[in-house]
Amino acid sequence: MKVRTEHIKEAVREYSFNEPAESFPVLAEMVAAGECRFTGSVQVALTAGRELDHYRVEGTVTVPVQLDCSRCLCSFDRTVHSEFTIFFREDSAANHEEEDEVELGEHDLISTCFSGDEIDLLPEIAEQVALEIPLKPLCSENCKGLCPVCGIDLNSGSCSCIIEQKQSKFAALKDFKVRP
Ligand SMILES: [Zn+2]
Ligand SMILES: [Zn+2]
Known part of the structure; x- marks a missing residue:
């Protein structure tokens, strides 16, 4: 998932990629940790072009994923979809800033560095997908668990089980009196 800078120096170009999730180390790790299962490949559509002192890469990433509900433990399918804009700056000795993320409108704007004559999009795309995977997935907002x-x-x-926890909480409150 690489873009050669010589191809986008003069004009904005469109790219599309279709890669298995296992090609992304970050995503493979999530699968190994049992956080999710990818049920299809990662599809990326983007445009890349030069802009002032950086390259602007803008697009969408989509991948079907299977998650386990954190309340009822059932498996359910979701499609992860994310829009991104990433600025790639050429990494030079004079230009060694830290990565920064600026909130701008509906999606985050990410600025990162690259070196050489091609931009590897893979780590940033993996990051976009990872951000969209919930830590506590819910099959539905109203899942009763x-x-x-x-x-x-x-x-x-x-x-007809009686949930003790709630009752004892109220009982404790009843006993609590404010002294005059
Ligand atoms: Zn559930
Ligand atoms: Zn019960």
Whole structure:
């Protein structure tokens, strides 16, 4: 997933890539850690061109993913979709700033460095996908989760367990009195 700078020095060009998720070390690590499973390849469509002292790469990345709900533990499918704008600056001795991220409108603007005559997009694209994978996935905003007592999936059934935690919290509040 590389773009040669000589191809985009004079004109803005369009690129599209289709890579298996395993090609991205960051994503392969997430799969190994059990955070998610990619069910298709990573599709990237972008434009790249020169702008003042940097190269501007703008586009979208899409990949189907399977996640486990953090409440009810069921597996569900999602499509990760992210829009990005990345500025690549040529890495030189005089230009050794830290990477910075500036919030701009709907999506983040990322500025990063590259050296040589080609820009490797792979690490930045992987980062975009990783950012979109929730730490605590939910199959639905209203997922009721599992009963902590009997373990039944409360989305598809109900039980008559009494959840002790809530009761004791209220009991504690009742006993608490403000002295005059
Ligand atoms: Zn759920
Ligand atoms: Zn129960």
